[in-house]
Amino acid sequence: xxxxxSGGDSRPPRHVQxxxxxxPVVTPRDxxxxxxxxxxxxxxxxxxEVENLRARVxxxxxxxxxxxxxxxxxxxxxxxxxTIKGVEAQALLQxxxxxxxxxxxxxxxxxxxxxxxxxxxxxxxxxAVEDLGTGAGHAVRDVGTGAGRAxxDVGTGAGRAxxDVGAGAGQAxxDVGAGAGHAVEDVGTGAGRAxxDVGAGAGQTxxDVGAGxxxAxxDVGTKAVRTxxDVGAGAGQTAGTGADRVxxDVGTxxxxxxxxxxxxxxxxTRDTEPGRTTQPxxxxxxxxxxxxxxxxxxSREDHGPGEPDEATAADEHRTSELATALARASFRAGRKxxxxxxxxxxxxxx
Numbered sequence: 001x002x003x004x005x006s007g008g009d010s011r012p013p014r015h016v017q018x019x020x021x022x023x024p025v026v027t028p029r030d031x032x033x034x035x036x037x038x039x040x041x042x043x044x045x046x047x048x049e050v051e052n053l054r055a056r057v058x059x060x061x062x063x064x065x066x067x068x069x070x071x072x073x074x075x076x077x078x079x080x081x082x083t084i085k086g087v088e089a090q091a092l093l094q095x096x097x098x099x100x101x102x103x104x105x106x107x108x109x110x111x112x113x114x115x116x117x118x119x120x121x122x123x124x125x126x127x128a129v130e131d132l133g134t135g136a137g138h139a140v141r142d143v144g145t146g147a148g149r150a151x152x153d154v155g156t157g158a159g160r161a162x163x164d165v166g167a168g169a170g171q172a173x174x175d176v177g178a179g180a181g182h183a184v185e186d187v188g189t190g191a192g193r194a195x196x197d198v199g200a201g202a203g204q205t206x207x208d209v210g211a212g213x214x215x216a217x218x219d220v221g222t223k224a225v226r227t228x229x230d231v232g233a234g235a236g237q238t239a240g241t242g243a244d245r246v247x248x249d250v251g252t253x254x255x256x257x258x259x260x261x262x263x264x265x266x267x268x269t270r271d272t273e274p275g276r277t278t279q280p281x282x283x284x285x286x287x288x289x290x291x292x293x294x295x296x297x298x299s300r301e302d303h304g305p306g307e308p309d310e311a312t313a314a315d316e317h318r319t320s321e322l323a324t325a326l327a328r329a330s331f332r333a334g335r336k337x338x339x340x341x342x343x344x345x346x347x348x349x350x
Contacts, residue, residue: 034095046084053077059100067107
């Protein structure tokens with residue numbers, strides 16, 4: 001049976017690695033790795049209020065991706081309100097990690113005897129690193145290319161923008177210069193026309209003022225001459241007919257130029273001589289049966305010596321006063337008329 005069994009088994013013999021003398025199997029020791037001994041604990045009162053309490057007492061061991069070992073206790077409490085009174089306790093804790101150490105030692109021996117395990121494990125890491133490097137290279141190259149194109153486009157756009165700005169600035173300066181030239185030309189033309197118009201207006205104003213002044217002086221002179229002629233004529237008539245008839249004729253002749261002034265002068269003359277009347281005296285009627293004396297004798301009998309000379313002197317004096325007053329009034333009227341004419345002329349031109 002042994003021959004048939006050996007002849008029918010085509011699988012290669014399994015290689016069993018025997019533990020070498022240099023790596024003996026770890027046997028448990030008498031002394032624990034962790035030892036805690038609490039003989040007596042006495043607590044009168046414990047008031048404990050805890051929220052979200054988590055306590056972990058464990059041993060964690062990892063060897064690459066081959067071994068992950070967690071040994072211990074993991075406790076989580078939401079909310080604890082604990083009150084303990086009169087506590088007396090005794091505790092003893094002993095922890096031995098011999099088996100954990102033995103497990104880790106076995107893993108390390110397996111890796112040492114079979115190094116292809118690490119090769120298979122690190123192959124994925126190398127591929128990941130290679131892919132990462134390739135992607136980074138492509139990314140850097142793409143970024144560099146994009147940055148170069150962006151810089152080139154920015155430079156081209158900046159050059160075109162500067163060119164357009166320069167052209168626009170030149171055109172703007174040219175337009176501003178042309179507009180400024182036209183503006184200065186228009187201002188100069190307008191200023192010349194304004195000066196010409198002002199000079200012409202000033203000349204016309206001076207000419208009109210001179211003409212108005214000449215006409216006013218001429219009119220005043222004409223009226224003064226007429227007034228003097230009228231005064232002379234009135235004075236002659238007054239000397240011949242009497243004071244009352246002189247005043248009446250002077251007032252009548254001066255009505256055209258100084259009507260109000262002649263009226264005031266006549267009133268003043270009448271006020272100065274209240275004793276005289278304006279009506280002529282009537283000669284006494286002769287008695288019937290008596291002869292009428294001749295005119296020359298009657299004048300001699302009515303008037304004594306010296307009376308005709310005194311009356312004539314009085315008439316001449318009064319006539320002189322009237323002429324003086326009339327001349328003054330005429331002068332004032334002429335001056336007032338001249339001022340009014342000049343004022344109206346100035347308003348018309350303004």
